[in-house]
Amino acid sequence: MATVERRPRLYEGTRIPSPIPTVLQAPEELRRGGDLLTVNFGPNHPSTHGVLRLVVDLEGERIAGIGAVVGYLHTGFEKTMEQKTWWKAITYPERIDYVSFQYNELVFVLAIEQLLGLEVPRKATWMRMALSELNRIHSHLVYIGTSALEIGAISMFWYCFRERDLVLDLFEMVTGVRMHTRYFQAGGLAEDIPMGFYADARRFCVRMPKAIDEYEAILDDNRIWRERTVGIGLLSREDAIALGQSGPILRASGVDWDLRRDQPYLAYDQVEFEVPVLHGGDVYDRYRVRMDEMRQSTGIVAQCIERLEEMQGEPWIADDRKVVLPPREELHTSMESLIHHFKIVTEGYLVPEGEIYVTVESPRGELGCYVVSDGGPKPWRVKFRAPSFVALEATATCMRDAAIADLVAIVGSLDGVMGEVDR
Amino acid sequence: MIGYDAVPGLVETREAFGETTLEVDPTRLLEACAHLREEGFNILSDVTPTDYLGWGERGVAGYIGTPAGRDLNAPGSQGYARRPHPKPKRFSISYHLLKLDRDPRRVRVQVWLDDGEPVESVVSIWPTADWHEREAWDMMGIPIEGHPNLARILMEDDWEGHPLRKDYPIGGEPVRFSGEE
Numbered sequence: 001m002a003t004v005e006r007r008p009r010l011y012e013g014t015r016i017p018s019p020i021p022t023v024l025q026a027p028e029e030l031r032r033g034g035d036l037l038t039v040n041f042g043p044n045h046p047s048t049h050g051v052l053r054l055v056v057d058l059e060g061e062r063i064a065g066i067g068a069v070v071g072y073l074h075t076g077f078e079k080t081m082e083q084k085t086w087w088k089a090i091t092y093p094e095r096i097d098y099v100s101f102q103y104n105e106l107v108f109v110l111a112i113e114q115l116l117g118l119e120v121p122r123k124a125t126w127m128r129m130a131l132s133e134l135n136r137i138h139s140h141l142v143y144i145g146t147s148a149l150e151i152g153a154i155s156m157f158w159y160c161f162r163e164r165d166l167v168l169d170l171f172e173m174v175t176g177v178r179m180h181t182r183y184f185q186a187g188g189l190a191e192d193i194p195m196g197f198y199a200d201a202r203r204f205c206v207r208m209p210k211a212i213d214e215y216e217a218i219l220d221d222n223r224i225w226r227e228r229t230v231g232i233g234l235l236s237r238e239d240a241i242a243l244g245q246s247g248p249i250l251r252a253s254g255v256d257w258d259l260r261r262d263q264p265y266l267a268y269d270q271v272e273f274e275v276p277v278l279h280g281g282d283v284y285d286r287y288r289v290r291m292d293e294m295r296q297s298t299g300i301v302a303q304c305i306e307r308l309e310e311m312q313g314e315p316w317i318a319d320d321r322k323v324v325l326p327p328r329e330e331l332h333t334s335m336e337s338l339i340h341h342f343k344i345v346t347e348g349y350l351v352p353e354g355e356i357y358v359t360v361e362s363p364r365g366e367l368g369c370y371v372v373s374d375g376g377p378k379p380w381r382v383k384f385r386a387p388s389f390v391a392l393e394a395t396a397t398c399m400r401d402a403a404i405a406d407l408v409a410i411v412g413s414l415d416g417v418m419g420e421v422d423r
Numbered sequence: 424m425i426g427y428d429a430v431p432g433l434v435e436t437r438e439a440f441g442e443t444t445l446e447v448d449p450t451r452l453l454e455a456c457a458h459l460r461e462e463g464f465n466i467l468s469d470v471t472p473t474d475y476l477g478w479g480e481r482g483v484a485g486y487i488g489t490p491a492g493r494d495l496n497a498p499g500s501q502g503y504a505r506r507p508h509p510k511p512k513r514f515s516i517s518y519h520l521l522k523l524d525r526d527p528r529r530v531r532v533q534v535w536l537d538d539g540e541p542v543e544s545v546v547s548i549w550p551t552a553d554w555h556e557r558e559a560w561d562m563m564g565i566p567i568e569g570h571p572n573l574a575r576i577l578m579e580d581d582w583e584g585h586p587l588r589k590d591y592p593i594g595g596e597p598v599r600f601s602g603e604e
Contacts, residue, residue, distance in 0.1 A: 016550050020553065020571045021553045022550075022553045022554060022572075023572065071575075071577040071578060071579075074578065076586060078587060079586055079587055079591075079593070083593065114440055114441075115440065241466060241523065242549065242551065243550055243551045244466050244467055244468065244549065244551030257523055262527050263527055350503070353507040353508065354439055354440055356440045356442065357442065357468075357469070357529070357531065366468060368468055368469050368519065370471045370519070374478060374479065374503070375504060375505065375506075375507050380475075380478070381473045381474070383469070383471040385468055385469035385519070389554065390554075392554075393550075393551055422577055423577070
């Protein structure tokens, strides 16, 4: 197998541009000399992952200056959510990051539950873990498929989307929809887990490691892939921390940090998994970290299914009629249930006054949700800490002295989802 | 447990929902942040401004309709069980810090501001604050003093108003690029 021997060492110290940390300014003498060519990369170029605009100053093929311009997909989710009752607002976060939708839903639901002090049944907790790990696999498959496609490995795209469809089939089976499932409710799950899900999920868990072997066979020692990714888009450990990076980008730069292990939520302290950490800080290592994470996620899903099968017949949502919709069949026989149903759907429930910042480890890193409640039926303020937003702050540092041809590879490795960046 | 008593400009420490909030004097924010950075809070997770205009003025539960009649989009009895505690000023801006090491810890640094009252930029301490502070300016109109590039980030450069303020109208914005132009 052909390998690329020369691997540049990761730089030490800092390369963050100054005075503006997110804009690399071309040297003034270059600008005056007239050797610079300013190119608008995007906002509508097909390989910018949505509508990202990069203003690039080129000196020949070398990037001398770069600044990212975002906001083209701003939809005002946070403002809209302030107008909706808590119950209705759960629908919105999923649209923010449309690739890892369940994490956004999860983090908002967790925030509501913590403000309410609501106890969630264990079946719901384990199912949330199973679904969100499936979502992580889905998200990483989209990343690997599209970023390999952009570098020219078209076949990867088809292989990844083959398995991605299997994940979506599982989502469809459980929730009735393939994306934007709105399956998590404050208090638990919207419906019980359907029959046949465990068997299908198990089959998927057997198949997925073999599929990952296939991807690795295509890419890991592929000479073109390695030439295009090894030593490209460097980000040192110190810079990654200073720029607030999280998730795979942070772990590829040698920081051993994963919220699932270090600040466990749901039941992550009861499953076994490893946190892959690499030290190259380049595009290749970011790819490798995500590949290893998919393996770990498959293992977590299998453990969740095992536990869930023991919980047959247990409740999937908390029994708190002030917050949770009553079972559908009760509406025909019970007056109280009808009243509760009507009250929750029209007015919503009241959430105690307070502010809270909840974080989960999304496929892109630390996804945070800051929620303020005034004790009324609608959120006073919702703010999402979008990991992609922070990841794109690192573009100027990663692309210092890169060639224009590597720009797409580097943007791809940061794995920004523009819906989340612009919210 | 780290003590936060040594944080410069500390006004109040609050514990709620398992989180620690340090309320800091806005004029000494930079000092306080530098101190916490020295204590090991190496990651700035998020900067979240909030507008509290009209806080506590929602109708109380049981009240039906408004003086203008009933609005079907806002059912009349939507309201509090009890009124929330008043806030000291109109805006709050919170900095969510993370101490990323073997003994992880989170803390929220909060300052209170009136409309137009500036707050110092923390870009010199955490470079990641760059875009977060631009967003705070763009969405809430909080002037950030000493920011190297305080431009709008999500809205267009010539946009008027700050959309996440509570007094920003919902609906009825002028339509851009209409047929009349």
